[in-house]
Amino acid sequence: MKKTLKIILTVLLAIILVGAGVFYYWTQQTYEASDTLSQLVDKEDIHSEEDWLLFEPEGGADTGVVLYPGAKVEPDAYSYYGRRLAEQGYFVAIPNLRLNLAILDLNKAEQVIEKHPEMKSWYVAGHSLGGIGATSFSMNNQDVVDGVILLGSYPSDSTDFSDVSMPMLSIYAEHDQLTTLAKIEDTKHLLSEQAELHEIKGGNHAQFGVYGPQKGDGDATISVEKQQNEIMHVIIEWLDQQDTTENEMQ
Known part of the structure; x- marks a missing residue:
C-alpha cells in the first residue's frame, strides 16, 4: 500500500513539474517589437531602469501614466506611446511583468508610483490582458489613481466601476477578434458613468x-502607424481634458 501511494505521489509530482515547465515555456514565447518600431521611435528615446521602461519629458512632469502590456508582449512594443506622451509633458512607465502576464503582477504600478511622489496625478492604462492589471490596481487604489485607459480591453466582473467615480477611456478596434466588439458591448455596464469610448475604424488587436x-486576431485595414497615431490623438486629448477639469476644480 505504501509503495503504491509513493508511486502515485511521484507520478503526480512529475505531472505538476512538467505542467509548470510547459507553462513557463509558454510565457516566455513573447511577442517582440517589430521592425516598424524603429521607424517610429529612436533607441535613444527608450530608457530602461531595473524592470521598467521610462519616458520622461525634458522639462519634468507632474502627471504620470503607467501602461500594463498585453499578455506575453514585450514592453518596448508600446514605446511609441511613451515617446509621444513624453513629448506632451507626461511621464510614462511601462513595466516588465512577472512571467509576462499582468494577472500575475496586478500591483506592479505601485513600484513606480512610490518612487515618484512628485507626481500630482496618475493614470493607469492596459492593453488586452494588461487591462485586467490596470483596472484591478485602479479599483484597489482609488485614492492614488485619477483615471483608467483601456486599449482593446475591458474590466473583469470583479472590477465593476459602475458605482465608482473614475474617469475612464476605452479604445477598441473594428477588426479586433480577440477583444471583439461584442465583448466591448457586453462589458460596458462595468465601466464608470464618466467613461468615454472610441472605436478605431479599420484597426485590430x-x-x-x-x-x-x-x-x-482579425486583419487590419489601416497601417499600424495610422492606428497608433489615432490612439495617441485620442489619449492625449482625453488626458488634457482631465488636466483641465482638475485645474478648474482647484
Whole structure:
C-alpha cells in the first residue's frame, strides 16, 4: 500500500513539474517589437531602469501614466506611446511583468508610483490582458489613481466601476477578434458613468502595440502607424481634458 501511494505521489509530482515547465515555456514565447518600431521611435528615446521602461519629458512632469502590456508582449512594443506622451509633458512607465502576464503582477504600478511622489496625478492604462492589471490596481487604489485607459480591453466582473467615480477611456478596434466588439458591448455596464469610448475604424488587436500579427486576431485595414497615431490623438486629448477639469476644480 505504501509503495503504491509513493508511486502515485511521484507520478503526480512529475505531472505538476512538467505542467509548470510547459507553462513557463509558454510565457516566455513573447511577442517582440517589430521592425516598424524603429521607424517610429529612436533607441535613444527608450530608457530602461531595473524592470521598467521610462519616458520622461525634458522639462519634468507632474502627471504620470503607467501602461500594463498585453499578455506575453514585450514592453518596448508600446514605446511609441511613451515617446509621444513624453513629448506632451507626461511621464510614462511601462513595466516588465512577472512571467509576462499582468494577472500575475496586478500591483506592479505601485513600484513606480512610490518612487515618484512628485507626481500630482496618475493614470493607469492596459492593453488586452494588461487591462485586467490596470483596472484591478485602479479599483484597489482609488485614492492614488485619477483615471483608467483601456486599449482593446475591458474590466473583469470583479472590477465593476459602475458605482465608482473614475474617469475612464476605452479604445477598441473594428477588426479586433480577440477583444471583439461584442465583448466591448457586453462589458460596458462595468465601466464608470464618466467613461468615454472610441472605436478605431479599420484597426485590430495587435496594432494597439507594435509587434506584428497575433494569432486569432482579425486583419487590419489601416497601417499600424495610422492606428497608433489615432490612439495617441485620442489619449492625449482625453488626458488634457482631465488636466483641465482638475485645474478648474482647484
